[in-house]
Amino acid sequence: MKRRMSILILALLLFSLLIFLNNNFPPVKFFSSVVQNIFATPKAFIYGLRTNKDSLSDSEIKKLRGENEKLRKKLVDFERMKRDNEALRSQFETQDTKQYRLLPSRVIGFLGRVTSPTTLVIDRGEGDGVKSGMAAVYENNLVGKVNKVSPSYSQVALANNSISSLVGVTSEGNVPGLVIGQEDFILFDRVAVSEKVLGGETILTKGEINDEGFGIPPNLIIGRVSSVNKNESLPYQSAKVENALQFLRLDTVFIVLGL
Amino acid sequence: MNTRLIISLLLFVSLFIETSLVAFPFIFILSVITYILFPDLKTFMTVFLIGLGLDILKASPVGATPLVIFSSFSLLDLVRRVFELKDYKIIILILFIMSLIYSKVFSYTDNLLIYILLFGGSLGFISYFYKKSLW
Numbered sequence: 001m002k003r004r005m006s007i008l009i010l011a012l013l014l015f016s017l018l019i020f021l022n023n024n025f026p027p028v029k030f031f032s033s034v035v036q037n038i039f040a041t042p043k044a045f046i047y048g049l050r051t052n053k054d055s056l057s058d059s060e061i062k063k064l065r066g067e068n069e070k071l072r073k074k075l076v077d078f079e080r081m082k083r084d085n086e087a088l089r090s091q092f093e094t095q096d097t098k099q100y101r102l103l104p105s106r107v108i109g110f111l112g113r114v115t116s117p118t119t120l121v122i123d124r125g126e127g128d129g130v131k132s133g134m135a136a137v138y139e140n141n142l143v144g145k146v147n148k149v150s151p152s153y154s155q156v157a158l159a160n161n162s163i164s165s166l167v168g169v170t171s172e173g174n175v176p177g178l179v180i181g182q183e184d185f186i187l188f189d190r191v192a193v194s195e196k197v198l199g200g201e202t203i204l205t206k207g208e209i210n211d212e213g214f215g216i217p218p219n220l221i222i223g224r225v226s227s228v229n230k231n232e233s234l235p236y237q238s239a240k241v242e243n244a245l246q247f248l249r250l251d252t253v254f255i256v257l258g259l
Numbered sequence: 260m261n262t263r264l265i266i267s268l269l270l271f272v273s274l275f276i277e278t279s280l281v282a283f284p285f286i287f288i289l290s291v292i293t294y295i296l297f298p299d300l301k302t303f304m305t306v307f308l309i310g311l312g313l314d315i316l317k318a319s320p321v322g323a324t325p326l327v328i329f330s331s332f333s334l335l336d337l338v339r340r341v342f343e344l345k346d347y348k349i350i351i352l353i354l355f356i357m358s359l360i361y362s363k364v365f366s367y368t369d370n371l372l373i374y375i376l377l378f379g380g381s382l383g384f385i386s387y388f389y390k391k392s393l394w
Contacts, residue, residue, distance in 0.1 A: 005298055006336065012307055013329040019311070020322030028321055035315045039275075043316065046279040109278035109317065111366040118366060121278060121318050153318035 033127065033151035040123045040152065043108035048251055072244070073140060076202055076221060079171045100217060102137070102254040103128060108153070110247075116184055117247050118161040120144070124255060125152040135216045135256040141244045142205055142220040143253045154255075158247055159222055160186050168222055171202040179203065179222055179241070186223050186241040193230060193237050201225045203241050213258045263301075266293050270309050278317050282367045286313055288358050290328050291335065295350060303329075319365075327364075331357055351382050 019028060105122040112118030124130050126149050136143040136156040144164060148155040157164050164181035168188060177191035188203055203225065207218030223241040230237040266289060273285035290306045310325035338344060338353060355378040362369050 006333075008300060008303055009329050009332050009336075012303055013326065013333070016307070016310070016322045016325035016329060018322075020320055020326055023320050023322070032315045032321055035312060036318075039316055043275060043279050046275050050280060111278065111282055111317070113368045113370065114281060117282070121316075125318070148318055148320075150315070150318045150321075153316070155318045 029151050033125075036123075036125070036150065036152035040106075040108060043121075044106045044123065044251075047108050047110075050248065069139075072202060072221065072224075076140070076171050076204065076219070080219060100137075101257040103130065103257050105136075105154075105253055105255055107251050107253060111155070112158075112161075113183070115248070116160065118158055118181070118183060119147075120156045120158065120247070120250070120253065122154050122156060122253060122255070123152065125150050125154050127151055129257055130154050130255055131212075131214065133210060134214050135220070136253045137217075137220060137256060138245060138250060138253050140219075140221055142216065142222050143245065143247070143250065145216065146255065156253065157181075160184070160243060160247075166208060166216055167206040168203045169206050170197055170225075171204055172198065173201075176206060177203075177239075179205075185226075186243065188225065188239040188241050189236070191237050191239065193232060193235060195237075197225060197228050197230075197237065197239050199225055199228060202244075203239075214256060217256055263293075263297055266296070267305060270305065274309060274312050274316060277313065283373070284358050284362050284365070284367050286310070286324070287328060287331075287361050288354065291331060291354055291357065294332050294335070324365075327361065331361075347385055348382060351378055351385070354378070 019025075022028060103124055105124040107120050108123050109121035110117040110119060111121070120136075120143070122136070130146055130149050132146055132149050134146045136146060142159055144156045144158040144161065145166070146154050147157040147163065159166075159179065159181055160183060161181040162183055164179075166179050167176060168179040169176050173196055175191060175195040175197060177188045177197075180187045180189055186203075188197070191197055201224070203222045205216050205218055205220040205222060207216060209215040209217070221244045223244045225239045226242045228237065228239045270286060270289050270293070273289060277283065277285050286309060290309070293302050293306065306328055307325050310328050311321060313324045314321045334357075335353065342349075344350060355374060359369070359371075359374055361367070362374075
């Protein structure tokens with residue numbers, strides 16, 4: 001009897017391994033697609049129970065948060081216009097305004113800690129044209145990057161995910177650095193010690209577009225510098241960056257399909 | 260009420276809860292508990308299908324969760340045979356360690372306090388209400 005159980009476990013283990021190694025097999029993809037389409041709406045409803053907590057918060061706080069966000073956007077626009085103005089005068093660089101093709105997606109799940117998720121699950125996948133490496137945005141903020149795609153769902157690794165790594169720049173001085181996720185916060189690292197990074201400064205994406213025409217668009221807000229770690233004897237300095245968005249409150253994000 | 264039915268319902272509900280409300284490895288823990296209480300074909304098939312469902316709903320590689328769960332069953336069997344386990348306290352300790360490792364590997368919440376409270380509470384509950392050995 002026990003031997004039979006062991007054989008059964010081994011058989012199911014091998015079958016699971018077979019499925020795991022053949023995820024692109026058409027029946028597996030078809031089955032995944034059917035299940036994901038059936039469960040998309042109930043999952044979105046259940047996830048919505050989490051994000052609707054916001055409706056109970058103080059209206060004054062909500063109003064102030066909204067105003068803060070608008071002012072931050074205006075500051076970023078101002079800094080960019082200032083640089084554009086200087087660039088036009090010196091004829092050194094130009095900047096285009098691009099139209100992005102956006103795909104609205106519902107957030108239906110998450111992974112990571114309850115208070116600070118590191119991955120979001122959205123209800124768009126291969127069938128909707130989503131590919132690994134595409135950016136997920138909300139207004140003019142970077143949410144994260146698509147890292148896993150299945151027939152009808154995708155996983156978006158948030159900017160604070162430890163696997164997330166991209167090039168960023170400061171809004172005022174255009175100082176480049178590496179934006180690395182640290183689970184609870186974001187680290188703006190590998191900034192030359194000779195450069196100036198100020199507390200409260202906004203960190204933007206530099207832009208990483210691949211040869212297929214998609215990726216991380218430039219000038220998206222990643223977060224705000226909360227503290228700077230600078231040691232003159234070291235070649236690099238780093239800064240702790242707080243997320244611009246409250247990921248727990250997001251129920252819709254937009255995937256940048258292309259430029 | 261039928262214990263098996265309750266656990267099966269909890270497994271199904273956990274499919275929705277696990278990646279939408281709380282990132283906690285309910286399915287892994289319930290699967291191992293089901294295997295300890297009811298080591299038969301019905302359990303294996305239920306766990307296999309629920310595991311596949313979880314992978315699909317998390318947009319993870321399909322088959323990863325059943326692979327890990329059945330590996331855990333094999334490991335549990337091995338430990339039981341080698342150490343001749345019968346005491347539920349040791350089983351809960353093994354389950355605690357396995358779920359911690361599982362949550363770390365699969366990006367679930369890794370707050371140690373939550374796990375200690377949950378497993379400590381379960382240990383206290385079983386000690387008070389259910390004092391037989393499980394195997």
